[in-house]
Amino acid sequence: MERLRAAGPIVAFAILLVVAMCVLAIASASVSNVISRSFATEAQVRNARLLAEQALELQLDEETGIRGWAATGSTVFLQPYRAALPILPGTLDRLGAMLTEMNVGRVAALNDARDVNGQWLNLVATPVLGGPLGAKAIQRYGKELIDRYRLDIRSIEDGLTRVENRTDVTTRRAIEQNTLVTVGALIALAITGFIVGIVQTRSTQQISQREAEAVQLRAAYAAERRVSDALQEAFLQKPLPTLVGVAFSATYIPAREERKVGGDWYEGVELGENRVMFAIGDVAGHGLEAAVSMNRARQAIVSAALLHAEPAKMLARVNDELIAERGRMVTAVCGIADAGKFSFTYATAGHPPPILVEPGRPPRVLPMGGVPLGVLASREYRTHTIQTVPGATLVLYTDGAVEFARDPIEGEKMLLEAIRLAVENGNPEPASAIRDHIFGFREAEDDVAILTLAFVQPEEGAGNGPREAQIVASASRGGSATPGTSSSVIAGVSAA
């Protein structure tokens, strides 16, 4: 778009260039027309001038002949007279025709010259040729008539000069006008070119300014991402508790795209007496603000865990806090695991369900429920209590783990398969194994967090007496029921 807009002045310039060239072509055509016409006129004038000179010379021949004859009586002198006599009228006629054709005027002068020549022939030449007495006629009329004749011819020549000048002026004016038009067109072109140049430069500057802004924006996003990454990493890398009876593993994949780094987190806090609080959550939205909201929600859950023993009450309290703060929507699972009893309680708030894998059984999806935190006031949540067995693994995750193809049904299938494989292979880091199975080398569209808790199989003779006894007792309790089934059913679901 910008480039197109920048091309506008160039198109305008091109159009102007074509127009200017047309104007110049028309102007030079008209000038060459004027010049060729002036050449034609000049040639005519030149011819007319020759005729005028000829008329003058012929008259002179006639006069010289008559004078010579009068002075000497020799017929030799009459030769130029006789030669000129038949030519002169025709010469004057042709000259007259040209004067009319060229619109010179001076026809009166020509007619007068013709008259004078006639009078001279009558009053001078004829009497002189008639006898000795005629010589007086030369003195009497000769000079006057010849002078008049010469004046007439000079007047005609003046007229021709005027025509010549007029043509010159017309031509010069045409050339001047053409020069004016040319110079004007060139100046217009130069000015337009200059303006186009400025506009071009300015739009180029605007484009580069926009590019610079885009670079700044990218830098800002990158900076925001670095900050939210750093925040998130700082939170996530808080070491998970190491307990004798519960093994944690966790992984976090930031979103592929900048700005999409969201508010996923997980948490493990040791509460004492073999109990550990666990949580996973997701703040709606992405970026720095989501990371900050995430931290707030996370702190709220930890403090609630210190006040309430029941996960549902913990979530209700966090919901109240988020509603009061008008914070973002948060989905979460939180719970408390009892390593000694191989049991755990949990509650969910708008979050994908936990998955439990017990040895020798396929992974199963646990109950979920509850609206997300921070959207509706005064909500209550439900605590689920699960009695499980040694070697069982609880898997918590954020929606990025199942919604990567925007199909949670397929996503869950894939997750269940990934969990089965990871646990079956006895991977010491099940979270990473699950992640690798789902994503391989793909990058995640959204953030993904995975947290696993494994109830560790007690090793014979390991640990101190009472703890071991407790574990054994729990294990035996699980084993005493119908093997493989009753030990893993939901032992109790209580509404909080």
Add this chain to the structure above:
Amino acid sequence: MSSDSSVAVIALSGELDVGRSDEVARALELPSGATPVLLDLSDVSYADSTVISALFGFSERAAAANARIAILIVKPQLVRLLEYAGLGEAFPVFRERSAALTYLLRNG
């Protein structure tokens, strides 16, 4: 938005994510008065957390305005996503249009 004599219908379709949040926000406006609203998401297959948040906001505004709403969800993917979100616990969610309309037109 279209409406017959007694029910306003807001229909959205496709995958609703943060890139369409403005469009979703514009669509999720309550009609004036207490006209029952059918939020028809039968052609929606995906909604991200920002859109789910907007759905909660819409439902709560409707409740505050005493406007009866019904949310119609048909595609199994969206059904699962809204099960995660627990939307059905707080608001009337239907998988069949007739049931949704019956609910909206019910007296009382």
